Amino acid sequence: MHPDSPKPEPSTSDQTDTDLFFALKAGRVEALGALYDRYSSLVYGLALRVLSNFEEAEDVTQEIFLSLWHKDIYNPTRGSLSSFLVTMTRSRSIDRLRSRNTKLKFLQRWKRISTTEGLAANPLEQVSMDERSQIIREALARLPDSERQVLEIAYFEGLSQSEIAKRLDTPLGTVKTRTRQGLLKLRQNLRDFIQ
Amino acid sequence: MIRPSLPENWEELIAGYALDDLSPEEAETVERLLNENPDLRGEVNQLQDVLDLLPYGLPQQEPPAHLRAAILDAAQMGDRPARPRPASPQNRARRRIWLEMGGAVAAFLAIALGLDNYRLRQDLENADAVIQALRQPETEVYALEGTGETTAASGRLVVNPNQDQILVTVQNLPEPPAGQAYRLWGLTPGSTDPIYYGQFGTTAQGETLAQLSIPRDAIPTEDIQLLITLESATAPPVPEGPLVMQSSL
Numbered sequence: 001m002h003p004d005s006p007k008p009e010p011s012t013s014d015q016t017d018t019d020l021f022f023a024l025k026a027g028r029v030e031a032l033g034a035l036y037d038r039y040s041s042l043v044y045g046l047a048l049r050v051l052s053n054f055e056e057a058e059d060v061t062q063e064i065f066l067s068l069w070h071k072d073i074y075n076p077t078r079g080s081l082s083s084f085l086v087t088m089t090r091s092r093s094i095d096r097l098r099s100r101n102t103k104l105k106f107l108q109r110w111k112r113i114s115t116t117e118g119l120a121a122n123p124l125e126q127v128s129m130d131e132r133s134q135i136i137r138e139a140l141a142r143l144p145d146s147e148r149q150v151l152e153i154a155y156f157e158g159l160s161q162s163e164i165a166k167r168l169d170t171p172l173g174t175v176k177t178r179t180r181q182g183l184l185k186l187r188q189n190l191r192d193f194i195q
Numbered sequence: 196m197i198r199p200s201l202p203e204n205w206e207e208l209i210a211g212y213a214l215d216d217l218s219p220e221e222a223e224t225v226e227r228l229l230n231e232n233p234d235l236r237g238e239v240n241q242l243q244d245v246l247d248l249l250p251y252g253l254p255q256q257e258p259p260a261h262l263r264a265a266i267l268d269a270a271q272m273g274d275r276p277a278r279p280r281p282a283s284p285q286n287r288a289r290r291r292i293w294l295e296m297g298g299a300v301a302a303f304l305a306i307a308l309g310l311d312n313y314r315l316r317q318d319l320e321n322a323d324a325v326i327q328a329l330r331q332p333e334t335e336v337y338a339l340e341g342t343g344e345t346t347a348a349s350g351r352l353v354v355n356p357n358q359d360q361i362l363v364t365v366q367n368l369p370e371p372p373a374g375q376a377y378r379l380w381g382l383t384p385g386s387t388d389p390i391y392y393g394q395f396g397t398t399a400q401g402e403t404l405a406q407l408s409i410p411r412d413a414i415p416t417e418d419i420q421l422l423i424t425l426e427s428a429t430a431p432p433v434p435e436g437p438l439v440m441q442s443s444l
Contacts, residue, residue, distance in 0.1 A: 029270055032267060032270055033267055036263055036267075037263075040258050041258065042250060042251070045250065048256055058258060058259065058262055061262060062266050062269070066266060066269055071417075071418070087247060090247075090250070095342045095438070096346075124248070132251045133251045135251075136248050136252040137252045140252045154214055154216065155246055156249070161216045176216060179210075179211075179216060180216075181207070183210045183242055183246065184207070184242075186248075187242060194241060
């Protein structure tokens with residue numbers, strides 16, 4: 001920290017994501033630290049789930065937080081920071097994992113990053129990370145196992161439906177139906193928490 | 196909001212769209228549905244938001260304790276957060292070195308750009324335009340890194356904001372198949388329409404030094420995400436092929 005840094009702000013743990021983000025953009029490294037404390041387990045856990053490799057998950061986590069610091073890639077008016085971090089982490093992790101699909105469809109993912117309206121006004125954004133996790137886990141637990149399984153493979157591993165069908169030795173049509181039904185049911189299970 | 200014109204399985208189709216698992220025929224149907232019923236886009240967004248909640252269901256995983264300090268140190272050692280700004284004194288110093296090296300500038304440039312190939316260095320010595328560009332204090336150099344199957348690729352983009360030419364150097368990017376070329380795109384924050392900068396090939400050694408002419412109002416800046424895809428060399432400038440490189444974070 002420079003000796004001429006402005007006087008300390010109030011405790012960073014009380015500040016909103018947006019406050020912290022603007023403090024970060026003003027060059028305050030402690031704001032980056034506070035955002036890291038808030039979201040590193042989400043980012044790291046997701047990267048680890050996709051990559052199944054501790055070292056690479058660390059690399060992705062570092063890339064994501066440093067990109068917040070170095071690059072102008074997040075716009076708070078377009079959605080919540082947490083959903084931005086999730087989208088970005090998944091995209092980066094799957095890019096690293098990628099070797100089976102030739103079509104990256106990266107633009108769709110970038111499009112998603114740049115157009116997401118996010119869940120900023122949703123009840124889920126108002127509760128702690130622990131509560132969020134609990135709500136999602138309960139909603140997932142209410143899905144049939146077969147639907148949850150394909151949904152998770154599709155999301156976390158970026159596999160195509162036919163790749164999933166091959167891996168699970170299940171007809172393609174069944175995989176598609178299960179994934180789509182799983183997603184629709186998950187939304188239904190979460191209806192009180194999303195708009 | 197549900198209209199009688201919607202097919203019975205419209206929800207499943209929308210879910211498939213959010214999941215990106217539609218067959219070409221289904222995709223066509225959904226595109227039509229979305230055009231006819233723009234409010235369905237809200238459904239798509241909501242389902243995508245639901246998908247992006249899946250990570251919260253993962254078991255709690257704390258990153259190793261050393262990572263926090265590593266990230267904060269890296270942030271402090273690098274420069275300040277991204278924002279429109281004039282060239283930093285450090286960059287100016289670096290460029291001054293180039294200027295003072297006179298005739299040796301090309302060789303130095305080759306090293307600075309990460310090239311390690313004699314022939315390319317020879318090419319560079321002839322690339323007067325490049326050297327001229329680099330003599331301008333405004334010149335910026337952006338790093339490019341390989342993704343996916345082309346992780347080994349690396350490169351640089353040399354941009355002078357006052358010129359409508361940019362220079363791309365690439366290493367370890369396989370020669371494109373016949374009829375195909377690499378295309379460079381820029382994506383500004385918040386935009387969904389990539390800017391097309393131009394296309395280039397690489398040698399059998401996986402290298403290139405390409406000069407691309409670009410519109411003055413589309414000169415890459417620090418905020419732009421640079422993307423390189425493999426495309427048909429004659430296709431319209433719409434990215435459809437796989438991503439092979441992007442600007443480093």
